[in-house]
Amino acid sequence: MKFFPRANQIGLALVSFALLSSLLGVSPARAVPGPNAPVANSDSLFNSESLSAPESLGRIERNEVKAARAHLVANAAGWGVNPLEYQAAEAVSLAGGISAVRFTQFIDGVEVANSLLAITVTSNGALLSYTKATSDFSQETKAPITQEQAMSSLVKLLANENKISPEQVSISKMELVIVDDALVDDVPFGKYLAWRATTSISGSLTSLSLSYLSADGSTVLSTLPYVRGIAEDPFVCDMQFDVGNPGYVHQLGLIEERYGNRYVNISSGKLGYPLCRKDNIGLGAPETEIAKANIIRTWDYFSSVLGQDINAEAYLGNITSDLSITNEAVPRISAFVNVCATNGSAYACPYENAFWVPWVSPDCQSKACSGIFLGKDFDVADDVIAHELAHGVSFAIAFNSAMSETSETYALSEAVSDIFGEAMDQLNVTEGEAPDPNWILGEDVQAGGIRSLKNPQIARIDKNWIARDGHDNNGPVNKLAYLLANGGKVGKTNINPLGTVTNDGLCNSTDECTGISRMSQLVFATTSKLTASANYFDFGKQMVIACSDFANNNTDGFNKATCKNVASALKAQGFTSFKITRTTKLGSVSRGSKTVISAKASGTTGSPVVGQAMSLQIYRGNKWVTVKTASTDGSGVVKFRAKWGRSTTYRVISKTNGGIFSATGKTARVRVR
Ligand SMILES: [Ca+2]
Ligand SMILES: [Ca+2]
Ligand SMILES: [Ca+2]
Ligand SMILES: [Zn+2]
Secondary structure (H helix, E strand, O other): OOOOHHHHOHHHHHHHHHHHHHHHHOOOOOOEEOOOOOOOOHHHHOOOHHHHOOOOOOOOOHHHHHHHHHHHHHHHHHHOOOHHHEEEEEEEEOHHHOEEEEEEEEEOOEEEOOOEEEEEEOOOOOEEEEEEEOOOOOOOOOOOOOHHHHHHHHHHHHHHHHOOOHHHEEEEEEEEEEEEOOOOOOOOOOEEEEEEEEEEEOOEEEEEEEEEEEOOOOOEEEEEEOOOOOOOOOEEEEOOOOOOOOOOOOOOOEEEOOOOOEEEEOOOHHHOOOOOOOOOOOEOOHHHHHHHHHHHHHHHHHHHHHOOOOOOOOOOOEOOOOHHHHOOOOOEOEEEEEEEEEOOOOEEOOOOOEEEEEEEOOOOOOOEEEEEEEEOOHHHOHHHHHHHHHHHHHHHHOOOOOOOOOOHHHHHHHHHHHHHHHHHHHHOOOOOOOOOOOOEEOOOOOOOOOEEOOOOOOOOOOOOOOOOOHHHHOHHHHHHHHHHHHOEEEOOEEEOOOOOOOOOOOOOOHHHHHHHHHHHHHHHHHHOOOOOOOOHHHHHHHHHHHHHHHHHOOOOOOOHHHHHHHHHHHHHOOOOOEEEEOOOOOEEEOOOOEEEEEEEEEEOOOOEOOOOEEEEEEEEOOEEEEEEEEEOOOOOEEEEEEEOOOOEEEEEEEEEHHHOEEEEOOOEEEEEO
């Protein structure tokens, strides 16, 4: 490993930071920069304290697996299994701290396809239950042909079957397995050896399939399409890993300077950025383990809390037809740790931030790639990693456009990432983790963290609001999310949490923190309704709508009272207020002539209130009567056409979503001649 010899010399490091101060203000083209860490002092640059106590390293929690293994050995005879045939595949954490440890069966070292022995244990390792789906296959386990012969045979058969050339068929993960028709769908009856492989046809994204070939290579037994975005672990590369073959050529976008440090070139926009790929040196290096575990935790959060597979190509998974990149045609998340960055003239090493960036490259089957880049020590910051990955999700859903760094949309995008990032952190308690009642982002990467969701610098939207960086102006949204998850008070308004709140500050089980999971679900549903020009008002309005969707659907934890509470929180945080100005003053008009009355609706920040239902009212018989309705346009302007029979007083008002959004314009008078 290199230890950044260049940056170790403090003087040089300071020079390079000074050079980079302007560079780092400018993100890579279309990149969504990280938590905007202030430039750290030299002490924290080389702080490796958090690295000395690594978090658990993946899905398999050693203790649960050990406990389950012990139960397997003790109960083998009673369960009718041979314990030597089982290898642990994964441990799945369930509500209440219990774990289901999934084992796969191997006979003579050959995997039994789709076999499962699942042993469920408590957090203390006590046995709760077991379930098995295994085979009693007892024949010869030697294949009549080689793996290579099987590959070429499968290529020919699939090419014939699909009437395409053999070059269009891709095959990966070819291996000999035991097929038992009781365990595998859609295969011929019996128990036999077969070749199993992932197959795809170039140019056809939906062709990605799992195929079984007879052991002798003569027949395709079955080909069934994969559900896209299945579980493939992310690829994480250590950018500074120092073992390469002589003549090793770096990927496009990765450069090496004379001190031997490697840099991602953030000005390479059009050329693309490097992907952590199968043949990249540093793939799976020791320093990648913590980042990988944190990416997987984020992946699990999105899947279990929000029902989203972030590994899907639509979000973050890179699918490629070039098998040299990922080794198989399945989506992969790509990440680099120990990143240094350059714009081609200034160099930051180590790079004091993290970012996620999408780019267009012919390397990726869909032509769109995305990657996450973590500066030194950012691998331990699970909330920052989740923040970056969340950008990939919100970008795919809502914010897929250029935006100014001081726009409200940018602030919303940074908020959504902070909220999912910190929610993931709060819901995952790692070994030795201290409670973080202030919901600090980045506490693991620098002392005191980067910003607090509970006590943000800008806590609510009011008349003092000004356009600033989105990493500051996300405060009101972040605080809203904090309040909905935990409850609290803003001015005189009491806000209830959306669900349970843990007593000891640590979410040891999902049940203890349903406030956080429901808040996450509500923010996600809100985001799904936003555009790439959304402002705070839109966010508030869509959250009200998302909440009533949930209530009407009887979604767990949501009803009318919940949504009233959400509305109070939105109001207290300044999301709901708006005003109606510039109502046309007609003055005197001739009887029956056509007139246009327009008015403008804008939120607290002055941004237009778009698509809001408005009413033109006239004063008649001692009360206001609505005579016309229309919605505001993209600039917040509404227009009513009217003819007048007699003199009257009129005004423009708006009152929607049960009165949560209401504003009244000034009254004006029309005199009919
Ligand atoms: Ca945590
Ligand atoms: Ca934490
Ligand atoms: Ca945190
Ligand atoms: Zn961000």
